Amino acid sequence: MSNLPSEPEFEQAYKELTSTLESSSLFKKNPEYKTALKICAIPERVIQFRVVWEDDKNEVQVNRGYRVQFNSALGPYKGGLRFHPTVNLSILKFLGFEQIFKNALTGLNMGGGKGGADFDPKGKSDNEIRKFCVAFMGELSHHIGANTDVPAGDIGVSPREIGWMFGAYKKQKNLWEGCLTGKGGTWGGSLIRPEATGYGLVYYVQHMIQYASGGKETFKGKRVAISGSGNVAQYAALKAIELGAIIVSLSDSKGAIISTSDQGITPEEVSFIADLKVQRKQLTELTTSDQYKSKFKYEEGARPWTKCGKVDVALPCATQNEVSGDEATALVEAGAKFVAEGSNMGCSQEAIGVFEANRKEKKGEAIWYGPGKAANAGGVAVSGLEMAQNSSRISWTSEEVDTKLKGIMEACFKNGLETAKEYVEPTEGEFPSLVAGSNIAGFSKVAAAMKAQGDWW
Structure with a gap:
């Protein structure tokens, strides 16, 4: 990683993962996974673009927009959009990197990605935020879709912003499809998603x-x-x-x-x-x-x-x-x-x-x-359930979604727990390391899928 420009947040996320992988028995049992880690640490695609929009004074404003499509081994890229002045490539790479393994732990067919813009919604009128969302989707729409990349909301992007972006996508593409999650309950959103x-x-x-x-x-x-x-x-x-x-x-x-x-x-x-x-x-x-x-x-x-x-x-x-x-x-x-x-x-x-x-x-x-x-995998888990409902053109009840969410979180816990016992071997009376177990379980699943698809050999 040393030959890269300084990306402190991404470097921290990478080190956090690798420190647990290296201190476990994973690489001893599977030395070839070192190659997988080297390849997995580089995004499949990074998209950066300008977003030009007009404020309420009819003055032109410009922001930087991003989408980091990090890994699609397990399914379409999946991860939120963040609108905040601190957004930069390091933060989005860190979030996208984490998202790969988080999504793997849910057991659903989702890859990892993240995106957003250095746009600050604070101090902006509703009309200015709407205009920005439409302009942002003008470029992002070229790179997403129900079977390619399905963004969601994050900081600064609520169901309201998702609605404006969904409407812009639909007009540009002439498609009603699950291109975003976190939608309104009456037009494709899932119950329990906000919670x-x-x-x-x-x-x-x-x-x-x-x-x-x-x-x-x-x-x-x-x-x-x-x-x-x-x-x-x-x-x-x-x-x-x-x-x-x-x-x-x-x-x-x-x-x-x-x-x-x-x-x-x-x-x-x-x-x-x-x-x-x-x-x-x-x-x-x-x-x-x-x-x-x-x-x-x-x-x-x-x-x-x-x-x-x-x-x-x-x-x-x-x-x-x-x-x-x-x-x-x-x-x-x-x-x-x-x-x-x-x-x-x-x-x-x-x-x-x-x-x-x-x-x-x-x-x-x-x-x-x-x-x-x-x-915190519950949010993206229900986003995955929203994708499933959109694909089937059906809506599940709150009870159905909540029951599935409970099952996914139980599986996340048990997967991390049992993987830690296998690769870190806690001493008697010691709680297994959930951070090590979760990292190893998520990484191993993604690495195996990448190998099966020829991403490394």
Whole structure:
């Protein structure tokens, strides 16, 4: 990787994967997989384009658009579109690389990709965002399709933006097909899709808790710290509350709110926060609301990990590298037993090192870490189910989709668990490494498919 331009986020994702593959027995048992890794680390295709659009003052604006089509061994490229000023090729390559193995773990026929633009929706009118979506799809439409590449939403791209892009694709191509997921429920979208990443995260952690306790414990009574306050954080909070948990925190880019109530954050408060997000307002609004200001402590410029007191479960659900090494140590000291990522690469490499060292040293009393490529796979899993419904021209009920989602998350957990036992061989009393098991399971599946298709030999 040393001959590439500096791409820190992608390099971190690559090192995180390779460190677990190299420290396991995978390459000893399958030395030829080193060749597969070398080839898999380079995208099949990177598309970069300009997006020219007109603002409300009739002035021309231009942004950079991207689509990284990373790997199609298991199916059409699949991964979200992100509209945010920080978007660059390094971030999209990191997300696309992670997506390859996450999608493999779902068991569905999906390859890995990611895309977006350095467009900032904040401060833009609805009309300007619509114009940008149409202009963006003007180029992207040449490179996607139901059997080629099926993007979804991500940061800055909600079902509203998906709708505008879908309409533009349909007009340009004269095709009604599942070219995007995250669509509206009345025109091809899947029920449970908005909830899927958050729900799936909680289902995954549920299996961690049950395994660690020998089936004796659940979420009931557990103090759960969550970062973020968007879609993933909201639905993770709601599902955990439904299962009896006490939610002690949420956060946004400006700071964190810590519940001062014994019952934690309530579903009504989550609903209020969801409305704030729709209005693009900050969580500071809670501190000025007569209804809620007495129920929260606001920590300006801080993440919640060092501010919550005792914590049983930590769920980073905001963005990449949102748990540092020092914060990981603080979570260990706060008594956390389970950490699982609702965001992609939510924990820094230093934080993962802290968790994994603790897992080995303390064994049955350790903190146990669930990586995002397994723990937050629920969103793309239901996107895959949306693709299946579109192909069949049918719609499943909420119960049907939720049942399939639970099955997929259980399979993700068990696959990582059993693969870790096979290739990392935990000592007696030690929790298996879910990060190593998930990396090896996802990579091995993709590498085998690539070999079968002649991508390496």
